[in-house]
Amino acid sequence: MSDLKEPTESRAARAERERQHPSPIRELTARELARWSWRQLTSMRTALILLLLLALAAVPGSLIPQENLDSVKTTNWQAAHTSLTPIYRRLGLFDVYGTPWFAAIYILLMLSLIGCIVPRLGVYWRGLRAQPPAAPRNLGRMPDSASYTTSESAEEVTARARQVLRRKRYRIRREPSADGAVSAERGYLREAGNLLFHVSVIVVLVGFAVGSLFGYKGGVNVLVGDQYGFSNELTQYDDFAPGSLFRPSMLNYFDLHIHDFDVSWLKSGPRQGMAKGFKSDIEYQTSADGATKSYRLEVNHPLDIGGTEVFLIGHGYAPVITIRDAKGNITYSGPQIFLPENQSFLSFGAVKPPSGNVALEGLFYPSALSLSDGSVTNITGDIGDKSAAVLSFQVFTGDVAAANAGQSVYTLNTTGLKQVTAEGGKAFNLHIGQTAKLPDGLGSVTFDDVTRWNKLQISQTPFKHVALGGVTLALIGLLGSLFIRPRRVWVRARETEGGTLVEVAVLDRSGNDEVGVVVSGLVAQLQGRVEEEQS
Template sequence: MSTSLSTRPPEDDRRPGELGFRELLRWVWRQVTSMRTALILLLLLALAAIPGSVIPQTGVDALKTSNWQSDHPKLTPVYERLGLFSVYDSAWFSAIYILLMVSLVGCIVPRTFHYWRGIRAKPPKAPSNLTRLPDHASYGTTEAPEVALERATALLKRRRYRLSVADGGDSVSAERGYLREVGNLVFHLSVLVVLVGFAMGGLFGYKGGVIMLVGDQYGFANSPDQYDEFKPGSLFQADRMEPFSFSIDDFDVDWLTTGPRAGMARGFKSHLSYQESLDSPKKTYDLRVNHPLTIGNTDVFLIGHGYAPVITIRDGNGDVVQSGPTVFLPTSPSFQSIGVVKAPEAEPTQIGLEGEFYPTVAFSQDTGSYYSLLGKPLNPMISMLVYTGDLGMDDGVAQSVYSLDKTKTTMLTKKNGAPYRVDLAEGESVKLPNGLGTVSFDGLERWNKIQISQTPGKWIALTGVVMALVGLLGSLFIRPRRVWVRARREGDGTLVEVAALDRSGGGDVAVVVDELVAALQGPQSQQQREDES
């Protein structure tokens, strides 16, 4: 008794329903690669992208992000901890994207083999009772069954059906519309192609932006340190950047002159001079919105423009401590813009100006403030507040040229306590109180914002999109159908049965059955007419 017990295999001590490690991995894989999970992850990815559209992103607009952080000091630490200022680079967004890719691969690969087998499959055997199908017909003939089936086979071949003859030789199975399965296969494969294309662009590419003054003699050279904003991919290599350079020679704006939008801009055109390398000849190109300049694998886009007032500050000693065009960033369709001018070398104290620029200034009696009536510079004016004290530029901390650190400054005020404003039309100058110096508005220049990007996988992604469109059209408009013809002896004659089935649903195959019966009866009817005559 003891010997028999010792030879028995050890019993599984798991409780009913408990999974082992291998079974648990298999169950997790099935859950991750189910179509339901893929749809849920796709929805989560769409929801996760919403903060990237609502909350300013550092990689898109660093100034707007900085201003938002200054206006929301309590929310900023929370958002930074959650990565909401750089959503598409955050760990949680990457996790959703990677899980979605794994889920889609797990969903698509098995279905790819399924559709591949469907493309190569033979038509199924004829049902035992064709009269049970919704669309069927039958007729009697004096021909032998073999003759009727041979004629049916030849007719279906001419109509490009794939054929299969039953083992007993009493029926023919035919099917067409296999390209629908090809469309399904191409559509599923295209999803992987699109994902690979986007992944290559995100890993090996880069995107950056730079604001350039029109007519700047120094221009731009394609190097990471030349960008105002630069966002490289995880596997980006700087030595793969195209060695081009360019400058903006001129900038044209097509202003509307009539209608309710008179004074607004209708079109923009930047006249570029560029070189693809140091040794290449200089070329010209008219850069417009949605018409980028392509140099090698790099695209140069015009995405914005604005004004740069030429402002000169002289300190109390009469020395010029700041002079030149200052970029002002537009805040409205009429190009009302905000900007900052800093003079850290001014004596006896540092001077900072912060305010707005109005291309065509107007005054509102309701609000008691200035505003820009038109984007076209018909009557330009600057209106700026004056700050004195420590601008914080000697603290060793990098500052944005579009913001002013006012923590250690004092705003200049009038005797009645109202803020002292410098309101200057083009060509005017004003003397600051307390011997601080003078400020003058000497002229107006233009600037363009240029976006430069290199996306290695864009053609792969585009190919995937085209594949998806072709596959979707094929799966929607190609109607697969099956036709069966059976011929057997019945009494002194032959009974021929014809039936058809539309696999896509909603298709009318009754016409197909009628045409096939008429074609099969045609030679016999002609012979009967000849015999009677």
């Protein structure tokens, strides 16, 4: 029996055999499919695609009014775009951040980043523990290298090389090479910066996710004056967008009112008459029997009450109106908030008395100019001494309560109502202190005065400091990955007949063009011509 083994099949022969007789294609098992799917999800390419998709998905939330942030603006947009509204509603574009597809992108991005980072942490840890690579056989073939001859011994040169490299904070290979070459490396924190950046992105995503789940954001219009105010209760909000895990018990207790409000206006230029700044003097209490505190509320300077932030984001006018029926009984009396249509504070609004059969809808002009055709136009948002303020309204009669059940307080649903006009079919125009008698014995409307209101945004965002810390760490990691340069250095000294031949080579793994300067500086230090030189 022969002891000879049959010759093994070469790689080329095996490839040719597999080409001519390919293995039959089989279906992946569930485990193989799951492994393949996980590898695709955790690739850096997939993470970048998901990050781009998340950015694109957030665009509609910035361009299209969101129902949970400003229901009035959303309603007006839908009324003006009746053909697009059904499509947008089906796609969830009026509540982008609460849609399942946005949440799916968010979760997939987090899983992809985690899958990318965890293996890289293991690779980086092994890289930290590994020694710098041994010197190549021929340093003269390196792109950046130099050599010189000295009378010093090889041991003296390598000892000096180790001393210089340690001073420059290089990590030196512990195991001596066969030819006595010194190998050193630095710049390990560059990869740490990359990892820190990616970990920080996850921290930011987690911070925003927790804030969105447990936090809330609401809006409310508060009239200026000590007799008006706001209590932090759900029924007090005009708009309220809670997180999925928010509970009413999470609301912090506080009461506030706007003691005073001041606006500064542009007096000249193309934007004359527009507000350039505004601030409110707030008084608030954090307990029922607590002391009253004061705060100057300004744009981008919120009031923080136990983690709940109060922002001043807008303002406007509220005409004080009195409506009387035919018998002189008051069916409505008080200020009604009108919402500004533009930066000159031309405002629209509606008055719907809880009793009676008369409702108003119209415009408020802070500083009106009468035109020759009997109409008015607004000049500026600065109301001044109120003498030029005009309330222009239309009157509707009928079952107002039934027609406007469930409607916004700022708009009037005129379906089923009859319009009543002034003489000549025009709208009613009143200055402060004037009264308009309504035809058909419907009573009268008096424009008593005008007060102001502030738009407050009240929000609570848990983990916001975690998200801010993640952004800070991401910036630090990005700076580290940009400015830390990983670099390898090799120094070899060999004794020859003409003296000791010293070879120096530097490899900059970040592609720095200044490597030649580093080589020349290192050579100068090895020759003892300079004490120290920064590389």
